[in-house]
Amino acid sequence: MNLTRRQALAGMAALSAGTMFGLPAALAQNKTLIVPTLGGVWEQFWRNTLAPEFTKASGANVTLDVGNGRVWGANMRAAGVANPPYSVVMTNEVFASSLRKEGFFEKLDLSKVSNYNDLYPLAKKTDGWGAIAMVSPIGLAYRTDLVKTPPKAWKDLWTNPEFKGKIGLYSFSNSAGKMQLMLFSKIFGKDMYDTEAGFKALGELGSVIQADFNLSTGIASGEFVIAPFDFGEVARLRKQGLPIDVIVPEEGLLMFDQTINILANAPEKELAYEYANFLLAPETQALLMKEFFISPTNSKVVVPDDLKADVPISGPEMDKILSWDWDFMNQNQAAFAETWAKTVK
CATH class of the missing domain: 3.40.190.10 (Periplasmic binding protein-like II)
Known part of the structure; x- marks a missing residue:
């Protein structure tokens, strides 16, 4: 197939984005991942930064569902375990714990979440059923x-x-x-x-x-x-x-924690795993840290000197979180x- 220079450069850009976040350059241009997110500044950051970055890395479209753990839980329970409206949900562990017991989530296939290995022990406390992506x-x-x-x-x-x-x-x-x-x-x-x-x-x-x-x-x-x-x-x-x-x-x-969970009957399970790995990647964690002053859960992220006053909890200090x-x-x-x-x- 003959490629124009523009097409070749576009393909290289997509490959670079996938490499940056440790993702495959998935051919998912016609697929859409519904991503639940909080409102306000969180929605703005997801819409303007994270969603475009994930689309660049995966090729998939992103539709945001703005709400909170209570709302997403109610939506899932209304739809039922067999037909969930989401493929991936990141929410407080207090909500994730209940939904997990009700059978909505599956134990993570860690072969699809390469960044899991680099998480602090704190982020792995659910024994592989989820991974904490954000800690305040x-x-x-x-x-x-x-x-x-x-x-x-x-x-x-x-x-x-x-x-x-x-x-x-x-x-x-x-x-x-x-x-x-x-x-x-x-x-x-x-x-x-x-x-x-x-x-x-x-x-x-x-x-x-x-x-x-x-x-x-x-x-x-x-x-x-x-x-x-x-x-x-x-x-x-x-x-x-x-x-x-x-x-x-x-x-x-x-x-305050935000645990990533994969739905057992996810309509877009492979994309859900790509998105989970994307959120746990050092590059994404660094973006979240700079925007919201969260403590990165990926141990590879180094807090820069100009942020240490605002993000003092990292490295060994993470062990002080109960x-x-x-x-x-x-x-x-x-x-x-x-x-x-x-x-x-």
Whole structure:
């Protein structure tokens, strides 16, 4: 077949893109992968950057489905295990855990996810059923202009009188709220399962300010002076001029996570695996880090000097991020939500 120079260059560009992200240059021009994504800045980045890069690498079209874990879970359950609307879903492990038990996801074929081998142990905690592609570590943030004695540990929320009545927490409806319960159970009880001790500690905190999602407004206004915050959000607030800092508590870090899962009956399973490997590639992880200040889960990514202040958790520091039993939490969340409402003032 005779190729024009333009066609030859186009073919070379597609091959280069595939090589960059460790993908085959798939001949999938007529195929479409539906990619669930969060809204707002996340949708914009996927639409303007990641989706075009994946199309360049794979040859497939991308259609974004904007929503969240609850919405995608509802869509899958409505369609049924045998006929899912998606081939790949990246969502918080709290949602992925439930959907996995319901049979929606398959154990990963790791021969199709070459970048899995380079992930930190933290990203492999689901025993091959998924892979964490994004981590936003959560430490303890405080207003540097309103706090005289900076915190060193989560326990300081109870012992530092400066914090009394000026503490922000995520509500139980947020996955971070559930993590707070398991963390406080672990700190004040035998382990994360000792929720009686966790609720007792929560009750002893006194009055707190709760938020379902956005704690930034409260700490910016001074409504509270200390709260759990992910490092990326602290970086954004700091760049806006807010006097704020965040520490790695002695007891460890929480995290917002995004786990990649492949649907057992995926309509485009091969594309789903290409997309999963694309998200885990060092090049994609670096793009996500620069845009959202996430901690890359691929150990090959080196945080550049100009980002270390905004992305301080990488390398050995990743071991300070705690993991949780989401099956336990999901099985008991209705009862826990009721107790939370009665306990947290």
